Amino acid sequence: MPAPGDITLHDLTAGYERHPAVHHVSLRWPSGSLAAVVGPNGAGKSTLLKCVAGRLRPMHGRIDGVEPARVAYLPQVSEVDRSFPITVAELVGMGLWHELGPWRRPAAGQRARVAAAIAEVGLQGFERRTLETLSGGQFQRALFARLMLQDAPVVLLDEPFTGVDARTLEDLVCVLRRWHEQGRTVIAVLHDLALVRAVFPLTTLLARELVAHGPTAAVLTEPNLLRARQLQEAFDERAGPCELDAAEVGVTDGGHRPHA
Ligand SMILES: Nc1ncnc2c1ncn2[C@@H]1O[C@H](COP(=O)(O)OP(=O)(O)OP(=O)(O)O)[C@@H](O)[C@H]1O
Numbered sequence: 270m271p272a273p274g275d276i277t278l279h280d281l282t283a284g285y286e287r288h289p290a291v292h293h294v295s296l297r298w299p300s301g302s303l304a305a306v307v308g309p310n311g312a313g314k315s316t317l318l319k320c321v322a323g324r325l326r327p328m329h330g331r332i333d334g335v336e337p338a339r340v341a342y343l344p345q346v347s348e349v350d351r352s353f354p355i356t357v358a359e360l361v362g363m364g365l366w367h368e369l370g371p372w373r374r375p376a377a378g379q380r381a382r383v384a385a386a387i388a389e390v391g392l393q394g395f396e397r398r399t400l401e402t403l404s405g406g407q408f409q410r411a412l413f414a415r416l417m418l419q420d421a422p423v424v425l426l427d428e429p430f431t432g433v434d435a436r437t438l439e440d441l442v443c444v445l446r447r448w449h450e451q452g453r454t455v456i457a458v459l460h461d462l463a464l465v466r467a468v469f470p471l472t473t474l475l476a477r478e479l480v481a482h483g484p485t486a487a488v489l490t491e492p493n494l495l496r497a498r499q500l501q502e503a504f505d506e507r508a509g510p511c512e513l514d515a516a517e518v519g520v521t522d523g524g525h526r527p528h529a
Contacts, residue, residue: 274422274454275300275334282329283320290316296482303449304456305465308475309501314458341421351400357411358396364418386414406437426457476500
């Protein structure tokens with residue numbers, strides 16, 4: 270039995286309406302990894318993360334070591350609805366869903382944990398503010414507090430530092446390092462390679478397929494980054510389904526591998 274949070278992808282292909290966005294990826298994130306996923310725009314990073322989070326079913330292959338109910342997942346901020354009329358305390362309290370279920374109200378001890386998580390991300394005094402009154406950085410801090418309360422062995426973050434200033438970045442990186450020290454598997458999609466080099470020991474480089482995976486310094490080399498750029502540029506957005514997958518699932522509509 271793998272340790273909780275020891276995640277392996279076996280020949281994973283994922284996409285939309287039978288068109289693979291990322292394909293035939295095999296890799297392992299050992300339990301307790303602090304890992305970055307990088308690659309050009311459209312490389313399939315979010316798609317891969319959604320699959321690991323259990324939000325998207327793989328088209329092919331499988332994922333071992335993840336229990337979707339025990340994953341804390343932060344989608345790209347553009348996918349999060351901020352017009353929802355709830356307060357910061359209510360949003361953060363949603364992190365206790367796995368303990369409370371839909372109907373039970375938080376007990377005093379749980380309310381204290383919500384307050385502690387809000388304080389830990391530096392939002393003390395914002396408890397009663399509604400989400401649309403927060404700045405981008407404050408909203409991102411509130412989302413991190415919610416993740417804290419989920420207390421999950423696996424934390425998945427899709428571009429968690431988009432639009433935050435240097436101070437907020439520093440504070441949120443501290444939260445992320447704490448999760449790592451606590452032995453959680455933390456995987457983040459990122460674009461800032463300097464940040465990846467400084468903070469993340471393990472990196473996955475994607476360009477619709479796996480370009481490299483391993484220690485960050487060995488992955489983020491000029492030849493690997495060049496190859497990722499070339500693969501992405503050669504990709505044909507109008508291509509049909511992946512022929513390897515199509516053959517295995519019995520699809521016969523003449524699909525072909527979607528890059529030159
Ligand atoms: N819901 C969807 N329906 C159809 N195609 C999608 C959907 N989401 C993403 N795609 C396509 O899948 C491909 C990979 O997208 P994805 O968002 O996974 O890339 P990414 O590496 O996260 O990109 P970015 O760095 O720009 O966020 C893109 O070609 C995108 O247009």
